[in-house]
Structure formats: C-alpha cells, structure tokens
Amino acid sequence: MERLPIFVINGFLEAGKTQFMKFTMQQEYFQTDGNTLLIVCEEGEEEYDKDLLESTHTTLKYIDDISDFTKEKMIEFTKEVNPERILIEWNGLWEQDKIQIPDIWYVNQMITIYDTSILDLYIKNKDLKAYMGKMLKDSELVICNRADDIDEEILSTYHLQIKAMAPNAEIIFEGEEGEITGDFSINLPYDLEASKLIIKPEEYGIFYVDAMDRTEKYDGKEVEFVAQVVRPDGIGDDILIPGRRAMTCCEADIQFLGFVCHYKGAKNFKNKDWVKVKGKIKYEMSPQYRAKGPVIYANDILLTGPIDGLVQF
Structure with a gap:
C-alpha cells in the first residue's frame, strides 16, 4: 500500500489553526479527487462547515484525549475513510513525541501557528515556552497571525526567539490584510559592516x-x-x-x-x-x-x- 502523507498543524487553543485549515482546504492548489482524513485534537470556537467537508471529500474525526491517539485507532480511521492524505489539527498542550502513527503514514509537513498578540505570554512563561520548543522543533513553516499594530522591533524579538527554536523554519507575520512585510531580522549587538x-x-x-x-x-x-x-x-x-x-x-x-x-x-x-x-x-x-x-x-x-x-x- 502506498504511504500516506500527513500535514500537522500545531498551535495553542484559539491560535487560528481551524481558520488556517479551512482557508487552505478551499485553495485550488490543495484540491484532490481522493478522500481526506481530518483529525482534530481540540475544539475551539471556530468550526468546520458541513458543506466544506463534503465539497473537499473530507471526513472529520475528533480525538479528545491523547491516550486515544494510538496506531490502532489511526489504522481504524484509515480503513474507514480510505484517505489520500491526512490533516491533523494537533493539541498544542500535547507533546509532539506522543504522536503515534501507523507505518503507512509519514509526516509530509509540519506547520505551527501562533496568535502574535499574546506571543509574549508564551515566551515569558517557561512551561508554555517548553511546549513551543516541542512544536517548533520540526516545523517547516511558522505563521504568526494577528500581528497588526505590533512594533517592528518587537516582531524582530519574536523572530529571534522562534528562530532559535526552529532554525530551519520560514517565519511569517500576518495581519488582517495578509502577510506583513518588513525587516524582521535580528537587531544585532555588533556592527555587521565592521572589517x-x-x-x-x-x-x-x-x-x-x-x-x-x-x-x-x-x-x-x-x-x-x-x-x-x-x-x-x-x-x-x-x-x-x-x-x-x-x-x-x-x-x-x-x-x-x-x-x-x-x-x-x-x-x-x-x-x-x-x-x-x-x-x-x-x-x-x-x-x-x-x-x-x-x-x-x-x-x-x-x-x-x-x-x-x-x-x-
């Protein structure tokens, strides 16, 4: 059997994971004729529309406790849905290394999403920052949304903190109108132009x-x-x-x-x-x-x- 790709979306509750998934599922580049298995590990205020799920051939499954996220359960879902791919909206307070997947699955991409307006809280709280580190370890893309009206110097500080935990990830800041462009490179304490x-x-x-x-x-x-x-x-x-x-x-x-x-x-x-x-x-x-x-x-x-x-x- 051909191995099935997984797309894992990380983030704390109400970070915008569901909103991101709904937007992505509607994009032309993400369309497929096959079935999609969507596993949601926590329920926030944003919900998935029945029409969207049907039009994208997506079957939604909920996992409420990490103890239920087992290889046996995932194999059961696979047999029931016969998916071409799997989307996982991961619970940000569940440790990444607790993800158990069948051998026929493989992680194709890991994306982490943060609410920039409260990112300072996560960074300054040592327990939450520890969870951030586990989310970011294998992330290829980090999206920091709700970044409107946040000073560029503060965004540069966030960029450094995230880059230290996810050195290979692309980091994007977004506002209501889309991506916020600017120079978010690190404020260096030395002169890069020095000889x-x-x-x-x-x-x-x-x-x-x-x-x-x-x-x-x-x-x-x-x-x-x-x-x-x-x-x-x-x-x-x-x-x-x-x-x-x-x-x-x-x-x-x-x-x-x-x-x-x-x-x-x-x-x-x-x-x-x-x-x-x-x-x-x-x-x-x-x-x-x-x-x-x-x-x-x-x-x-x-x-x-x-x-x-x-x-x-």
Missing part, C-alpha cells in the same frame, strides 16, 4: 542564529569568538566544531550550537577544550551541515579559559 566581527560571549547566541539564517551576509567576514570544541569521531584531522551549549526553550532542551571549522592542527584539540577562534567565514556546501552554510576557515585557534553558563535567548 572584523569580535563576538562577545553574551552575543554568541544572536551571532549563531543570524549567521545560520542569513549566511550570505557573513560570507567573507573575519570573525573572532570563544567557544568549546567538539570533534566527532571520523570528522577528519583538519576539522573541528567550535560552539556553545544553549537553552533554546527550556532546561530539557539544551543544544550545542556550533560551526564547522577548518584548521590545520584541529586534531590536536580535545573535546570540551575552550578555544579562541580567529578566521574567515565562507558560505559553502558542507557535508557536516548536509547543506550550504557558514564554514569557518581559521587562521589561529588558541586555548583559553571557559565561559560560565549557557547561551540564552
């Missing part, structure tokens, strides 16, 4: 996120920063990964944020060594990133003292 970027310890998190997000802006730049060494087995004699441990959303989600770095003599450094890296950034394909990214060609790496604490956002 050499000397990154202070407290600036490392912003430097990492922005360099990964807008690598072309850093291509050819001289840089200097302090980081800790990681040298995975088999990485090669002249490569190391200098980086810092960061808490992107909560204590349970501590990640190592490191750059691929080429340096003759890299093999002489050990894991967990603290070093000062001086070199030039090049935007190029890297096997370690499995994509194009910021690769540092160091001209000098010196042992130095440790930096206390984690990178914060």
